[in-house]
Amino acid sequence: MDLQQTIRHNCDISDARDNGIYSLCTLVLKLRNLYKWEQGLEPWDEPDSKVLLDWIDAKENYWEEIAGEDLAPLPMDGSSFDPFDISKINNKFRGQNLYYGAGYGRSLKSIFFLAEIREEKTANGRPVLILGKEQTRELSAPFALLQDGVIIIRREPLRFFIWDQVQEVRTASRLPLRFALECHGVPSGTELNQQAFKKNLDRIVDGEIPVFIHHEIGELREEALASKTAKKLISAYPDSAIELTVRAVKDILADTNPEGMLGYIINEQREASLGFYLGFLDGMRKLLFPEIVEAFKGFRDDRDWRKIELARDHGRAANLRRAKQLKAAAGSFDRGNSKAVKARIERDILAPLGL
Secondary structure, X not given: OOHHHHHXXXXXXXXHHHHHHOOHHHHHHHHHHHHHHHHOOOOOOOOOHHHHHHHHHHHHHHHHHXXXXXXXXXXXXXXXXXXXXXXXXXXXXOOOOEEEEEEEOHHXXXXXXXXXXXXXXXXXXXXXXEEEEEEEEOOOOOOEEEEOOEEEEEHHHHHHHHHHHHOOOOOHHHHHHHHHHHHOOXXXXXXXOHHHHHHHHHHHHHHHHHHHHHHHHHHHHOOOOOHHHHHHHXXXXXXXXXXXXXXXXXXXXXXXXXXXXXXXXXHHOOHHHHHHHHHHOOHHHHHHOHHHXXXXXXXXXXXXXXXXXXXXXXXXXXXXXXXXXXXXXHHOOOHHHHHHHHHHHHHHHHHHHOO
């Protein structure tokens, strides 16, 4: 196999090993988007159902064949490289306008991708790469991540994410998304204006990229819950409420950091971005950050940014306390007392949330 084929094969092995981390519904949605990417379709293009189902069936059969394989080293210039050695691999790509990414995502699923570099910039003194057309990718395709201190924004997965999220705008829980779209001039009353959304999608995506960059800046600046501590707990309790809690606390602290996403939104008074922030909050982050949900209800009426700033402060304080509890639990952890540490986290953090 050549280089690109090897990267894609490693993506397939990752998907074969770890597709079980997703619910059936989520897995189907991710497979649908993977199919669209493979076929060069736009987010709004819906494939024929039979064709898609046949493709999914073939993909799952292929996964069964390769699930036991080891990840392959990458062949480059007569040498081979560990697929996670992104520094050496990207040195080989220098001058080719390509970026190779690798790492671990939810439940420690391996992530690999190869994409064209669309833009290089800095933000708050940090290097940023905006990636365009993707040559290889795996199922999860996170659109914002840190790689060796570089902030990476993957524009193609971000387009699909925003498109898919907004399709649920009609539900009552997605009022913030409706607010955000209206700020962007996209009507979204009882029915989303799909044509207007298509026309404005790229403008919306490019306008929101700086906000996601600031989430990653917050991750870099935030020290209350170190990555080493988070990884220790996630590896001990993968695909569990504890993993979701650790990730959510870490995300909220990054967002509420003075240089993080919410700090940027507040300082720039970005109303649409605030709507998207609330609209994209998942269940666990809503539970851990109810202050922002309540503040936004009043903000829609009076546009008083002091409400949002106060919610940021209170939410940050609450999650700093949770981070301290998680840090203490991780500090006392070893394989011999994993059940006791689990019970401690459930008692101190999960039980008060009703989990």
